[in-house]
Amino acid sequence: MSVEQVPIGPNLFTWPTHKPSLIGSRCQCCGEYFFPVQRGCANCSSTSMGEVELGDRGVLWTWTIQGFIPKTPYNSEETPETFTPFGVGYVEMPCGVKVEARLKGSQPDQFHIGMPMQLVIEKLRTDDNGNDVMVFAFQAAEQEA
Amino acid sequence: MSEVAIVGIGMHNFGRSPGLSGLDQGANAVREALQDAGLSWKDIQVAYGGSQDAGNADALCNQLGLTALQFTNIWNGCATGGSSLSAAYNAIKSGSADVALAVGFDKHEPGAFNADPKDWGLDDWYGEAGLMVTTQFFAMKIQRYMAEYGITDDALIKVAQKAFYNGSLNPRAWRRQALSYDDIANSMMVSHPLRKYQFCSPAEGGAAIILCNSNLAKRFTSKLVYLKAAVVRTRVYGSFEVYSPCQAKEQGNAPSVKASQDAFELAGVGPKDFDVLQLQDTESGAEVMHMAENGFCEHGEQEHLIQSGATAINGSMPVNTDGGCLANGEPVGASGLRQVFEVCLQLRGQAGDRQVQNNPKLGYTHVYGAPGLSGVTVLAV
Numbered sequence: 001m002s003v004e005q006v007p008i009g010p011n012l013f014t015w016p017t018h019k020p021s022l023i024g025s026r027c028q029c030c031g032e033y034f035f036p037v038q039r040g041c042a043n044c045s046s047t048s049m050g051e052v053e054l055g056d057r058g059v060l061w062t063w064t065i066q067g068f069i070p071k072t073p074y075n076s077e078e079t080p081e082t083f084t085p086f087g088v089g090y091v092e093m094p095c096g097v098k099v100e101a102r103l104k105g106s107q108p109d110q111f112h113i114g115m116p117m118q119l120v121i122e123k124l125r126t127d128d129n130g131n132d133v134m135v136f137a138f139q140a141a142e143q144e145a
Numbered sequence: 146m147s148e149v150a151i152v153g154i155g156m157h158n159f160g161r162s163p164g165l166s167g168l169d170q171g172a173n174a175v176r177e178a179l180q181d182a183g184l185s186w187k188d189i190q191v192a193y194g195g196s197q198d199a200g201n202a203d204a205l206c207n208q209l210g211l212t213a214l215q216f217t218n219i220w221n222g223c224a225t226g227g228s229s230l231s232a233a234y235n236a237i238k239s240g241s242a243d244v245a246l247a248v249g250f251d252k253h254e255p256g257a258f259n260a261d262p263k264d265w266g267l268d269d270w271y272g273e274a275g276l277m278v279t280t281q282f283f284a285m286k287i288q289r290y291m292a293e294y295g296i297t298d299d300a301l302i303k304v305a306q307k308a309f310y311n312g313s314l315n316p317r318a319w320r321r322q323a324l325s326y327d328d329i330a331n332s333m334m335v336s337h338p339l340r341k342y343q344f345c346s347p348a349e350g351g352a353a354i355i356l357c358n359s360n361l362a363k364r365f366t367s368k369l370v371y372l373k374a375a376v377v378r379t380r381v382y383g384s385f386e387v388y389s390p391c392q393a394k395e396q397g398n399a400p401s402v403k404a405s406q407d408a409f410e411l412a413g414v415g416p417k418d419f420d421v422l423q424l425q426d427t428e429s430g431a432e433v434m435h436m437a438e439n440g441f442c443e444h445g446e447q448e449h450l451i452q453s454g455a456t457a458i459n460g461s462m463p464v465n466t467d468g469g470c471l472a473n474g475e476p477v478g479a480s481g482l483r484q485v486f487e488v489c490l491q492l493r494g495q496a497g498d499r500q501v502q503n504n505p506k507l508g509y510t511h512v513y514g515a516p517g518l519s520g521v522t523v524l525a526v
Binding site for chain 1: 256257259261262268269270271272273274275276277278281284285286288289292333334335336337338382383389390391392393394395
């Protein structure tokens with residue numbers, strides 16, 4: 001039986017594909033963007049929401065490093081002994097919305113506000129069926145978009 | 146028009162109380178507040194209270210007495226205590242009750258909270274991916290704030306140093322040992338740029354405040370503190386908040402901005418009028434940001450205020466005189482009421498070694514909680 005790559009949640013990013021994109025909502029009334037998909041607009045209360053691709057590049061808006069293993073509901077198969085600190089940040093997408101995501105890297109000198117970021121889809125854990133559970137994350141972009 | 150007076154304050158010391166449930170600690174706080182007021186439990190006409198992890202506050206009646214009073218359980222994140230007090234204030238102000246109680250208590254396991262995404266309108270993936278961690282939010286908010294407004298790491302260390310020094314002067318604080326600059330600077334990095342001693346710890350404890358219609362208040366005590374405003378406001382669109390998978394393109398005001406402005410208006414005072422402040426210091430950066438969000442200075446001005454000692458007990462703007470959340474820990478249900486307890490002591494002149502000098506007349510408390518709400522009070526003698 002082959003191992004499948006299953007997204008951690010439905011409708012978060014286009015998958016499978018060689019060029020994944022985050023999926024969000026755009027309010028048809030006020031034009032605000034949201035991630036993930038929303039049924040109602042937190043800005044203008046409209047329910048006219050359209051689904052849009054938010055892209056795969058952005059700019060780091062703020063960041064930190066998760067230095068200890070989170071308690072459940074964190075589910076990564078790690079133990080306190082095997083845990084590797086990971087970055088967390090908000091990445092400002094081209095449309096302006098800032099998406100919270102895991103960041104690849106665990107040292108402060110790897111991050112600075114304003115750095116270009118690239119979306120990656122990576123394995124978080126193996127599920128009960130032996131499939132890979134895939135999560136979205138960002139890493140430093142190799143070149144300006 | 147009648148005013149709202151605080152006639153009794155009580156606390157079960159924050160920290161760890163092995164063998165006592167959260168409810169036990171809440172009941173102790175209520176008993177102390179009753180004693181302070183010279184009242185008995187049957188005098189309480191309406192009560193509001195809550196906890197996060199220690200049960201419904203109404204269960205307090207089983208050990209305090211079943212007296213038919215109207216008791217409403219409140220749950221509003223870290224602003225639970227502030228929300229209980231606001232409800233009790235409104236009960237007195239509306240005339241529906243003459244004597245009201247706000248009570249909070251909790252008993253948390255050591256370590257960071259582990260919230261369930263579903264309780265906050267989020268899907269499981271958010272928690273599974275490791276994003277449902279409050280410490281991350283506070284770190285990311287101050288990280289951005291430092292870059293925008295020039296707040297230094299040095300200032301954040303000094304905020305924590307002040308908290309533990311104030312705690313060392315407070316016989317009822319949990320952390321009563323002053324820490325050196327190096328103790329804090331060299332402590333473990335929890336969530337960059339914040340270290341172990343710059344975060345408060347989930348803890349245990351209870352706090353209770355008894356309110357009374359001011360027309361009757363003089364019967365009970367000569368040490369009246371007036372609750373001039375008790376306001377809770379939630380976030381507006383664009384506010385940078387905890388448990389948010391995304392943030393809006395344009396950043397909006399924090400909920401503390403609206404809460405403080407409305408409280409000042411209700412009380413007929415301005416931010417320059419205050420003598421003593423309690424500002425939510427979940428971590429040392431929060432205290433810094435909340436100084437400006439509540440209108441006590443401009444964004445960025447905190448750096449100078451902290452470096453010059455303005456926020457110390459003997460400074461021009463004393464903040465968290467009892468050691469705040471950093472030295473007292475955070476039993477979520479009780480935390481906002483601990484702030485009111487401390488400001489009442491200060492305004493009564495009963496704060497001992499940490500007493501703000503020159504008879505402080507006007508005090509302020511501010512509690513902030515997930516998923517983005519603030520509860521503030523204006524207190525006066």
